[in-house]
Amino acid sequence: xxxxxxxxxxxxxxxxxxxxxxxxxxxxxxxxxxxxxxxxxxxxxxxxxxxxxxxxxxxxxxxxxxxxxxxxxxxxxxxxxxxxxxxxxxxxxxxxxxxxxxxxxxxxxxxxx
Amino acid sequence: xxxxxxxxxxxxxxxxxxxxxxxxxxxxxxxxxxxxxxxxxxxxxxxxxxxxxxxxxxxxxxxxxxxxxxxxxxxxxxxxxxxxxxxxxxxxxxxxxxxxxxxxxxxxxxxxxxxxxx
Numbered sequence: 296x297x298x299x300x301x302x303x304x305x306x307x308x309x310x311x312x313x314x315x316x317x318x319x320x321x322x323x324x325x326x327x328x329x330x331x332x333x334x335x336x337x338x339x340x341x342x343x344x345x346x347x348x349x350x351x352x353x354x355x356x357x358x359x360x361x362x363x364x365x366x367x368x369x370x371x372x373x374x375x376x377x378x379x380x381x382x383x384x385x386x387x388x389x390x391x392x393x394x395x396x397x398x399x400x401x402x403x404x405x406x407x408x
Numbered sequence: 409x410x411x412x413x414x415x416x417x418x419x420x421x422x423x424x425x426x427x428x429x430x431x432x433x434x435x436x437x438x439x440x441x442x443x444x445x446x447x448x449x450x451x452x453x454x455x456x457x458x459x460x461x462x463x464x465x466x467x468x469x470x471x472x473x474x475x476x477x478x479x480x481x482x483x484x485x486x487x488x489x490x491x492x493x494x495x496x497x498x499x500x501x502x503x504x505x506x507x508x509x510x511x512x513x514x515x516x517x518x519x520x521x522x523x524x525x526x
Contacts, residue, residue, distance in 0.1 A: 327513045338517040389513030393505050394439035
């Protein structure tokens, strides 16, 4: 069965620090990969997605993620975080067949000003 | 596009009452998903529909929960009778699903309904 694991449950950083959130998945076939962000009190919004092609994907607000097929990973990065990046981040995997996504348990990022 | 629309945005009810949550997916999307989010359990998929047909309802917690999708533009999630442990934020999401194209998996979430059962 498909599963998604996010390594960090809670991350605390100071502004301008670099961010990397880990995401690993288990699925043997072709996958579509996503990162969603949920700001406090809001709904999930798409941050970036990977379907095929260049494994380095750039999203909104300076975020990027790298798909490493051999490691079954899709880590999220940002070189310099801002206080406004405080949110919960979800990694998700889809197979493209059912439309269903498998979500990780989420990582809460707290950025201190 | 208006995005996914959910109503009501907030609902406060008393234990034992019936609660109905509503969702209007993005026009043209043929997959619809109901999620529940709590601090304790995180984000849980309750049920999803494809072309108005329920495909997987294994996440529905118990018989008190039911969901319908009478047409492509409307879905309801009903809880009867409601209990305090049902208090959560309920999200609806839609995607183009199996309608073809590469972007079939991308789900777009509604603003959610915050349910409080007293």
